[in-house]
Amino acid sequence: MEYEAVKYVEGFVENIIFRNEDNGYTVFDITYNGEEVTCVGVLSYISAGEFIAAQGEFVKHPVYYMQFKIKSYEFRAPDDAKSVKRYLSSGAIKGIGEKMAENIVNKFGDDTFRIMEEEPERLAEIKGISIKKAMDIAAQLMDKRDVRRAMMFMQEFGISMKLANKIYTKYGQNIYTILKENPYRLADDIDGIGFKIADEIAAKAGIKVDSAFRIKSGIFYVLCQAAGQGHVYLPLDELESYVKSLLLIEFDNMESYIMDLAVDKKVVVKQSGDRKLVYAAIYYYMETSVARKLCDLDISYSCNDEEMEESIEKIEQRLNIELDEIQKEAVKKTVQNGLVVITGGPGTGKTTTINTIIRYFQMEGFDIRLAAPTGRAAKRMSETCGMEAQTIHRLLEISGGPQEDSNGSSFATNFDRNEENPLETDAIIVDEMSMVDISIMNSLLKAVAVGTRLILVGDTDQLPSVGAGNVLKDIIASGCFPVVRLEKIFRQAAESEIVINAHKINKGEPVVLNKYSKDFLFVRRETPDEIIAAICTLVKKKLPDYVGAGINEIQILTPSKKSATGSLRLNKIMQEYLNPPQAGKQEKVYGEVTFREGDKVMQIKNNYQTEWEKKSKYGVTYDAGSGVFNGDTGIITEINTFMEQMTVKFDDERIVKYDFKQLEELELAYAITVHKSQGSEYPAVVIPMYPGPRMLMNKNLLYTAVTRARKCVCMVGNENCFHQMAQNESEQRRYSSLDERIKEIYELDNAV
Numbered sequence: 128m129e130y131e132a133v134k135y136v137e138g139f140v141e142n143i144i145f146r147n148e149d150n151g152y153t154v155f156d157i158t159y160n161g162e163e164v165t166c167v168g169v170l171s172y173i174s175a176g177e178f179i180a181a182q183g184e185f186v187k188h189p190v191y192y193m194q195f196k197i198k199s200y201e202f203r204a205p206d207d208a209k210s211v212k213r214y215l216s217s218g219a220i221k222g223i224g225e226k227m228a229e230n231i232v233n234k235f236g237d238d239t240f241r242i243m244e245e246e247p248e249r250l251a252e253i254k255g256i257s258i259k260k261a262m263d264i265a266a267q268l269m270d271k272r273d274v275r276r277a278m279m280f281m282q283e284f285g286i287s288m289k290l291a292n293k294i295y296t297k298y299g300q301n302i303y304t305i306l307k308e309n310p311y312r313l314a315d316d317i318d319g320i321g322f323k324i325a326d327e328i329a330a331k332a333g334i335k336v337d338s339a340f341r342i343k344s345g346i347f348y349v350l351c352q353a354a355g356q357g358h359v360y361l362p363l364d365e366l367e368s369y370v371k372s373l374l375l376i377e378f379d380n381m382e383s384y385i386m387d388l389a390v391d392k393k394v395v396v397k398q399s400g401d402r403k404l405v406y407a408a409i410y411y412y413m414e415t416s417v418a419r420k421l422c423d424l425d426i427s428y429s430c431n432d433e434e435m436e437e438s439i440e441k442i443e444q445r446l447n448i449e450l451d452e453i454q455k456e457a458v459k460k461t462v463q464n465g466l467v468v469i470t471g472g473p474g475t476g477k478t479t480t481i482n483t484i485i486r487y488f489q490m491e492g493f494d495i496r497l498a499a500p501t502g503r504a505a506k507r508m509s510e511t512c513g514m515e516a517q518t519i520h521r522l523l524e525i526s527g528g529p530q531e532d533s534n535g536s537s538f539a540t541n542f543d544r545n546e547e548n549p550l551e552t553d554a555i556i557v558d559e560m561s562m563v564d565i566s567i568m569n570s571l572l573k574a575v576a577v578g579t580r581l582i583l584v585g586d587t588d589q590l591p592s593v594g595a596g597n598v599l600k601d602i603i604a605s606g607c608f609p610v611v612r613l614e615k616i617f618r619q620a621a622e623s624e625i626v627i628n629a630h631k632i633n634k635g636e637p638v639v640l641n642k643y644s645k646d647f648l649f650v651r652r653e654t655p656d657e658i659i660a661a662i663c664t665l666v667k668k669k670l671p672d673y674v675g676a677g678i679n680e681i682q683i684l685t686p687s688k689k690s691a692t693g694s695l696r697l698n699k700i701m702q703e704y705l706n707p708p709q710a711g712k713q714e715k716v717y718g719e720v721t722f723r724e725g726d727k728v729m730q731i732k733n734n735y736q737t738e739w740e741k742k743s744k745y746g747v748t749y750d751a752g753s754g755v756f757n758g759d760t761g762i763i764t765e766i767n768t769f770m771e772q773m774t775v776k777f778d779d780e781r782i783v784k785y786d787f788k789q790l791e792e793l794e795l796a797y798a799i800t801v802h803k804s805q806g807s808e809y810p811a812v813v814i815p816m817y818p819g820p821r822m823l824m825n826k827n828l829l830y831t832a833v834t835r836a837r838k839c840v841c842m843v844g845n846e847n848c849f850h851q852m853a854q855n856e857s858e859q860r861r862y863s864s865l866d867e868r869i870k871e872i873y874e875l876d877n878a879v
């Protein structure tokens with residue numbers, strides 16, 4: 128072939144060699160003038176068997192030699208008998224093989240395609256084709272043409288192939304009206320499309336910036352964003368100002384848009400005093416159903432006080448302890464009530480109380496389940512209670528990916544345990560309740576049958592849950608259920624300056640920073656670089672021996688991600704220091720991060736599908752399952768660039784193979800933010816103390832960081848920064864109203 132002269136090729140798509148569904152880049156073969164030609168180009172749609180006519184030119188590829196680079200193209204219906212036969216026998220139409228293709232073309236010749244499209248019933252004139260089959264062939268042809276047209280149409284709006292496929296699967300031929308009239312529906316209906324993408328599409332479709340669809344979609348988007356920051360609702364005035372700054376327009380009738388959304392059941396509006404509160408409907412109903420269930424669980428049992436005292440005494444003898452009066456009261460309350468909250472700071476005897484409750488229930492012959500919100504918290508609970516604790520997710524038996532609401536947007540997880548199939552147990556004790564958000568609380572409560580005792584344990588002064596809601600605080604604030612507050616610090620705990628100082632921080636009392644403390648150390652440094660240098664020495668040389676732990680067990684906790692002493696920078700430096708490049712150590716660069724064999728990493732989102740296994744030292748698998756969760760930490764044991772896989776061994780021995788595509792789920796974890804450390808405990812914790820944003824650097828955060836340490840807290844930096852944090856009460860306000868929902872339902876129940 129005279130490659131240079133050829134500017135046009137045509138032929139049947141025979142073999143698709145490569146296709147990137149995100150951007151449509153495709154490599155495929157056709158036969159042109161009797162020769163096989165490899166074509167490359169960006170195509171919105173392609174299917175083997177289609178007839179393509181393309182303009183472009185041949186270019187020389189270093190390995191694959193000459194390839195035709197497509198500039199423009201069109202798919203054509205084949206127009207002569209030979210081509211039609213080729214097309215039909217390519218397998219493009221299901222149900223037509225080579226022989227039948229021949230029969231069809233012999234009968235109708237060049238007119239075949241027109242007949243198939245316009246008078247498909249005539250195909251039944253051929254032996255072996257029923258009327259039903261004839262109509263099916265016609266439908267397939269139409270479908271193919273429709274898909275091709277739709278894909279090309281969507282490309283005009285800059286929609287990636289992958290999304291275009293999803294959109295077409297959802298709407299079919301309705302895409303034309305939807306994209307032209309209300310592309311914002313995509314944000315509601317299709318996973319992977321949010322307001323921002325829909326807004327870009329809308330701009331291309333010429334939708335006006337003040338269109339009602341845009342404003343309503345913007346309102347809903349702002350509510351969902353607020354939920355991502357922990358808010359269950361937003362007051363109307365705040366919502367309005369966020370929406371206006373998102374959409375960059377001014378408009379008057381905010382309330383009428385909200386009313387429209389309320390009619391569509393997408394939002395709920397509640398009056399509170401003289402303010403209107405706007406909820407994304409799903410969160411409102413979650414709060415309501417959590418409140419309803421809590422009231423249902425709150426039943427009381429009549430118990431003989433003497434018998435309870437006797438049983439407690441027996442346990443005290445067995446455990447060789449003497450419970451404090453409040454601890455005893457806590458135990459009794461759990462025996463007498465279906466729902467009890469136990470709250471207290473570090474060292475106030477929560478674990479001891481839980482352990483007594485467990486023994487008590489065991490003596491009664493109760494079946495008991497223990498749970499905590501994260502893997503690490505569950506592991507710690509198992510250790511301190513001497514009985515297996517599970518994550519709430521596992522307790523509820525995850526049964527697949529995120530569940531979709533009627534609009535198709537994902538918001539929750541499917542659990543096998545739910546109202547139809549509740550947990551069959553007498554008592555459930557949940558620890559670290561401060562981390563439980565409204566969504567997982569809702570799922571948990573669905574699976575708890577009335578009659579099962581539920582005991583909620585936590586410290587309300589820890590940072591609130593990452594997800595929306597203020598569950599523990601609201602339950603307590605409602606004042607409707609039995610709550611036991613443990614406040615006394617026990618002798619053993621009182622010897623720990625970690626515990627003493629944590630309580631001082633909490634109460635706003637002055638803390639003396641004395642570097643001679645046994646477990647609460649402050650190393651004074653000024654600049655970020657000096658601070659980091661000191662941290663390096665502490666983590667590698669000093670602390671492991673001091674607390675009798677491995678280097679990887681010493682955890683750096685930092686308030687922020689991006690500052691000079693933030694987790695991103697610290698991780699880079701610590702990686703160089705603790706796990707530098709070395710011949711034979713494989714690496715994988717992913718975005719800004721280089722992962723290296725031997726690195727400490729953390730899973731940063733819940734993934735219920737990811738499979739894991741546990742292996743004995745001889746490499747024999749003895750346990751397997753699925754699900755890795757936000758906060759799980761481990762070590763990279765292998766990077767296989769050929770298989771494009773990275774293997775991580777988690778702290779609890781689970782081994783997970785990540786495809787390179789999945790690496791967005793992992794972060795280096797030499798240093799992690801305090802927020803991510805909630806619910807975990809480490810033998811030693813190192814905290815850089817360097818000024819940062821006031822909203823972030825507050826008492827709550829300091830308290831949470833300090834209480835993560837079991838044996839030693841070591842702060843490095845500026846003493847003033849510590850004191851400012853301890854005095855900064857600016858706990859960011861969370862808009863939640865579970866307490867109100869509980870009160871409403873409780874009052875209704877008790878009014879009867």
Ligand SMILES: Nc1ncnc2c1ncn2[C@@H]1O[C@H](COP(=O)(O)OP(=O)(O)OP(=O)(O)O)[C@@H](O)[C@H]1O
Binds near residue numbers: 471472476
């Ligand atoms: N009634 C008691 N008498 C004497 N010591 C007690 C009593 N209750 C708890 N302790 C001791 O106080 C210390 C703290 O108790 P525990 O671990 O139960 O508290 P916690 O609230 O669970 O603390 P953390 O949240 O820090 O784990 C432990 O050493 C425990 O043995």
